[in-house]
Amino acid sequence: MNAAIIFILLIVLMLTGMPISISLGLTVLTFLFTMTNVPIESVALKLFTGIEKFEIMAIPFFILAGNFLTHGGVAKRMIRFATSMIGHWHGGLGLAAVMACALFAAISGSSPATVVAIGSVILPAMVKQGFPAKFGAGIVTTSGALGILIPPSIAMVMYSVSTGTSVGSLFIAGVIPGISLAILLGITTWWIARKNDYPRLPKASWRERWTAFRESIWGLLLIVVVMGGIYSGKFTPTEAAAMAAVYAFVVAVFVYKDLPIKRVAKVLLDSASMSAMLLYIITNAMLFSFLMTSEQIPQVMADWMIMQGFGPLVFLLVVNILLLIAGNVMEPSSIILIMAPILFPVAMKLGIDPIHFGILIVVNMEIGMCHPPVGLNLYVASGITKMGITELTVAVWPWLLTMLGFLVVVTYWPPLSTWLPHVLMR
Amino acid sequence: MINRFLNHLEEWIIATLMASATVVIFLAVLHRFLSGVPYIQDYAVKLHVSWAQELCIFMFVWMAKFGAAYGVRTGIHVGVDVILRKLTGKSKTALVLFGLLAGATFTGIVGTLGSNFVWEMSHTDQTSSDLELPMWIAYLCLPLGSFLMSFRFLQVAVNFYKTGKLPHHDHGHVEGLEDVYANDLVAETPSIAGARK
Numbered sequence: 001m002n003a004a005i006i007f008i009l010l011i012v013l014m015l016t017g018m019p020i021s022i023s024l025g026l027t028v029l030t031f032l033f034t035m036t037n038v039p040i041e042s043v044a045l046k047l048f049t050g051i052e053k054f055e056i057m058a059i060p061f062f063i064l065a066g067n068f069l070t071h072g073g074v075a076k077r078m079i080r081f082a083t084s085m086i087g088h089w090h091g092g093l094g095l096a097a098v099m100a101c102a103l104f105a106a107i108s109g110s111s112p113a114t115v116v117a118i119g120s121v122i123l124p125a126m127v128k129q130g131f132p133a134k135f136g137a138g139i140v141t142t143s144g145a146l147g148i149l150i151p152p153s154i155a156m157v158m159y160s161v162s163t164g165t166s167v168g169s170l171f172i173a174g175v176i177p178g179i180s181l182a183i184l185l186g187i188t189t190w191w192i193a194r195k196n197d198y199p200r201l202p203k204a205s206w207r208e209r210w211t212a213f214r215e216s217i218w219g220l221l222l223i224v225v226v227m228g229g230i231y232s233g234k235f236t237p238t239e240a241a242a243m244a245a246v247y248a249f250v251v252a253v254f255v256y257k258d259l260p261i262k263r264v265a266k267v268l269l270d271s272a273s274m275s276a277m278l279l280y281i282i283t284n285a286m287l288f289s290f291l292m293t294s295e296q297i298p299q300v301m302a303d304w305m306i307m308q309g310f311g312p313l314v315f316l317l318v319v320n321i322l323l324l325i326a327g328n329v330m331e332p333s334s335i336i337l338i339m340a341p342i343l344f345p346v347a348m349k350l351g352i353d354p355i356h357f358g359i360l361i362v363v364n365m366e367i368g369m370c371h372p373p374v375g376l377n378l379y380v381a382s383g384i385t386k387m388g389i390t391e392l393t394v395a396v397w398p399w400l401l402t403m404l405g406f407l408v409v410v411t412y413w414p415p416l417s418t419w420l421p422h423v424l425m426r
Numbered sequence: 427m428i429n430r431f432l433n434h435l436e437e438w439i440i441a442t443l444m445a446s447a448t449v450v451i452f453l454a455v456l457h458r459f460l461s462g463v464p465y466i467q468d469y470a471v472k473l474h475v476s477w478a479q480e481l482c483i484f485m486f487v488w489m490a491k492f493g494a495a496y497g498v499r500t501g502i503h504v505g506v507d508v509i510l511r512k513l514t515g516k517s518k519t520a521l522v523l524f525g526l527l528a529g530a531t532f533t534g535i536v537g538t539l540g541s542n543f544v545w546e547m548s549h550t551d552q553t554s555s556d557l558e559l560p561m562w563i564a565y566l567c568l569p570l571g572s573f574l575m576s577f578r579f580l581q582v583a584v585n586f587y588k589t590g591k592l593p594h595h596d597h598g599h600v601e602g603l604e605d606v607y608a609n610d611l612v613a614e615t616p617s618i619a620g621a622r623k
Contacts, residue, residue, distance in 0.1 A: 016509070016524055017507045020503075025532050029532065029535060045543065113597070116599070117603065246448060268445050272496075273502055275444070276493020276497055279494075
C-alpha cells in the first residue's frame with residue numbers, strides 16, 4: 001500500500017515536468033511528514049552524506065575529462081582516422097561514421113554531444129557524396145549512444161554507486177559488448193550500403209593512415225590512461241578519472257591546441273554545473289532509496305517475484321521492458337539511480353550476476369537514448385539534420401532493430417559481459 | 427547589482443572548486459608515485475597527503491550544492507516533459523510555475539532543516555577525520571546552497587511569469603564546430619576529395 005502511494009506520488013510529480021531531483025526529494029519529504037515517524041533531521045544528514053563517498057567523485061572528473069575533449073577538432077581527427085581505415089569498404093563514409101562515433105563517444109562520454117560533433121561534420125559530407133540524408137542520420141543517432149557502453153562510462157559509475165558493484169569490473173565488462181555492438185552497427189551499415197550500392201572511398205595509403213592515427217591517438221590514449229590505471233591497480237577509479245581530466249587538459253590545450261587557455265574557465269564552469277546536476281540527482285535518489293529500504297519495498301518485491309515462480313528469464317524480460325519504457329521519458333542517470341536500487345536486490349535473489357545485470361541496464365539506457373518517441377539523441381539529431389522526429393524514427397529503424405537484437409543476446413547470454421572481468425579481475 | 431555580484435561569485439566558486447579538486451587529487455597521486463622513487467622519496471614521505479581524499483570530497487560537495495543553484499539559473503535540471511510539450515497557453519504556464527514553486531519549496535525546506543542541523547552541530551566538537559575541520563563548517567554548504575537554490579527557483583519563476591521565458595541548457599552543444607564544415611573535411615582529406623562514383 002505504502003509502496004503504491006510512493007510510486008504514484010513520484011510519477012505524478014515527475015509528470016508535471018519539474019526536475020527529477022526535486023520530484024524525488026518532494027516525494028520523500030511528503031511521505032516522511034505524513035506517514036512515518038522517521039526523524040526528519042535524518043533527511044538533512046542524508047542530503048550531505050548521500051554523496052560523501054570518494055567513489056562518486058569519479059563522476060565530476062570524468063565529465064571534466066570528457067568536456068576538455070568534446071570539441072569539433074577532436075571529432076574531425078576521429079573522422080579522418082576512421083575514414084582512412086575503413087572508408088574504402090561498402091558504406092564508405094557511413095561506415096566510418098560508426099567508428100568515429102564509437103571513438104568520440106568513448107572519449108567525450110556524452111551521447112548528444114557525439115551526435116552533434118560527428119553529425120555536423122560527417123552528415124553534410126555524406127549528403128554531398130550522394131548518400132540519402134536519412135541513412136547518415138540513422139547511423140549517427142544510434143552510434144552516438146555507444147559512449148555509455150564503452151568505458152569510461154558515467155552510467156556505469158552511477159550503477160556502481162547505487163548497487164556497490166566494482167567500477168573497475170564494470171568498465172572491463174563493457175569492453176566486449178561495446179566493441180561488439182559497434183561492429184554490429186557497422187555490419188548493418190555495410191549491408192544496407194552494399195544492397196543500395198552507396199559510394200565508397202578510394203583506399204587510403206598507409207602513410208595517410210599513419211598520419212591520421214598519430215593525430216587521433218592523443219585523444220584515444222585517454223581510454224588507455226583510465227583502463228590501464230584501473231586494471232593495473234595503480235589508480236582507484238576516482239584517481240584514474242582525475243588523471244584523465246589532467247591528461248585531457250594537457251592534450252586539449254598543449255597538444256591539439258583546440259582549446260585556448262582563456263576558454264578553460266568556461267569548460268570548468270560547464271563541467272561543474274553538469275556534475276552538480278548529476279550529484280544533485282544522486283543525493284535525492286539516495287534519499288529515495290533510503291525510503292525504499294526503510295519501507296522494505298525491494299524485499300517485498302523480491303519475495304513476491306519468487307512466490308509467483310518467476311525465474312530469471314521472466315524477470316529479465318520484465319526489467320528490459322520496464323527500462324525501455326523508462327528510457328522514453330528520462331535520461332540514463334536518473335533511470336539507473338531510481339531503478340537499480342529497487343531491481344538489484346531482486347536480481348541478486350534470483351542469482352543474476354551483478355556485472356551482467358549492470359551491462360544489461362546500460363545497454364537498455366543506450367537504446368532508450370535513440371528510440372522514439374522521445375530519445376534525447378533523436379531530438380539532437382533532428383536539430384542538426386533538420387529532419388522531423390517521425391522521419392528520423394523511420395531512419396533509425398534498421399540500427400535500432402540491431403540494437404534490440406543485441407539486447408536479447410546480452411540479456412540471455414551472460415558470458416558476453418562477465419567473461420572478460422572474470423578472467424582479468426581474478 | 428547585488429544579483430550580478432552573486433552570479434559571478436557563484437560561477438567563480440564552482441569553477442575554482444572543480445579545478446582545485448582536480449589538482450589536489452593529481453598531486454596526491456603524484457606524491458604516491460614519487461614516494462617510490464629513490465632520493466626523492468626521502469622528501470616525499472615527509473609530506474602527508476592522507477587528507478587529499480577528504481578535501482576532494484568536501485570540495486565536490488560544496489561544488490554540488492552551489493552548482494545545483496547555478497544549474498537552476500541556466501536550466502540544466504531536466505525533468506519529464508512529455509505532458510508539458512503537449513500543453514499550450516495558460517495551462518502550460520500554470521504547470522511550469524507549479525514546478526518552479528515546488529522546487530523553491532523543497533529547497534527552502536531543506537535549507538531550513540540544514541540550518542537547524544548545522545546549528546546543533548556547531549554546539550558539538552565533531553571534526554572530520556583527516557582534516558580535523560569542524561563538521562558544522564563542512565555542512566554549512568547545505569543551508570547556504572539550498573537557500574541560494576530556492577532563491578534561484580523564485581527568480582526563474584518571476585522571470586517566467588513576466589516574460590514567458592525559461593532558461594534552457596543545450597545538451598548537444600559542442601565547441602569548435604563553427605569552423606568545421608563539410609567542405610574543409612573534403613578538401614583536407616585527399617581520400618574523400620577523390621571519392622569515386
